[in-house]
Amino acid sequence: MTTRRWLRGVVVDGADAPVPGAYVVVVEASVPLPEIALVADAQGGFAINLPEGTCRLRAEDAGRAGEVEVTVPAPGEVRIQLR
Amino acid sequence: MAIESLTKPEALLAAEATRAAPPSRRHEGRLGPGADVRSRSAEVFTVSGRGESIGFAMETVIGTDERKRVPDTDLHPWRKICALRIRGPGGTGAIGTGWFIGPRTVVTAGHCVFSQTFFGGWADAVEVIPGQNRQQNGTLIRPFGSAVGRRMSVLDEWAKSDDREPDFDIGCIHLDEPLGDKTGWFGFASLPPNELAGFMVNISGYPSDRGGGDEQYFASNRILHVGERRVFYDVDTHGGQSGAPVWIQEADDAPPLVVAVHAYGIGATPTSLGIVANSAPRIIPEIYDILEGWLEHDTQPATAVG
Known part of the structure; x- marks a missing residue:
């Protein structure tokens, strides 16, 4: 079985304000992951149970996008800023 | 040292011949009401038959993004596709x-209803919205309404795999309401690899990066490789x-036939395949039987699915 860790994150805009309803997709991970898109909640938050290792997440909303590279397990909350 | 010849038994040859060429099987779809109104975009976009060889590129959107927005999602075949x-x-x-694939049966990827990665197991509920679209004035339209499904099924191999078996990533939502009666449904087929190879494939769905998951986008291209359980293609897609x-x-003039x-x-x-391609689990004979089982189940009063 894969060792997984819940990763919690938040999508924010250029002014650091949360972006509810933004989409989050996994661009790269240590194992193949499918083409589903998570939806950020009312506080811009999301959670994903990823295998340990390095991954890259991408957030999108209304033509803006941002990406972060994360090593799982990650301490604290991941922030993805849209530009 | 004496060296002797060992000849492959005839029985093995016969068994291999049977394995190599499983018969193709087809389950017919239904056009649905008002199907005499033809979709102009379906005539222009969709491709049929087998195609010419093509080159490779580098991303999930591979090279230039060739997806086209579907404007008339209230018409066949687009209306059978659901956000x-x-x-x-x-x-x-x-x-x-x-x-x-039937009035109450919606096929999807297994991980859309059961995923350790995204839900830690089963999803709670899925709202199914056939033919969703956004008008030019920004209004979101649901031409056939929507239905929420809470009963779901996946292939057992997917559920056991900890999200690590793409070959078995197929699932289904069982609706209480026969929403498919308003839209019609797709036919599906289990075709042996040699029959499927080289076909042009069509894919249409609701990506997050264009249209914000509210608009349907379509792309097509030639199949690059047919594996034992998956088909690989250079068709642009996204989360x-x-x-x-x-x-x-x-x-x-043939009806659409879903193969993966x-x-x-x-x-x-x-x-090891040496190609850059997106992929989908195929409807192999065993999965064809399961899809028919899900359909059969949905003709009965709502109960748990075996």
């Missing part, structure tokens, strides 16, 4: 794509299109 709004335990949200139908048309369920970008394609 999915998925809700997981603890309020997790996600989007995907599904497609009708949110998981579960979309991968269909062929055997001739221009889109689920993966280029990261899930084995490097």
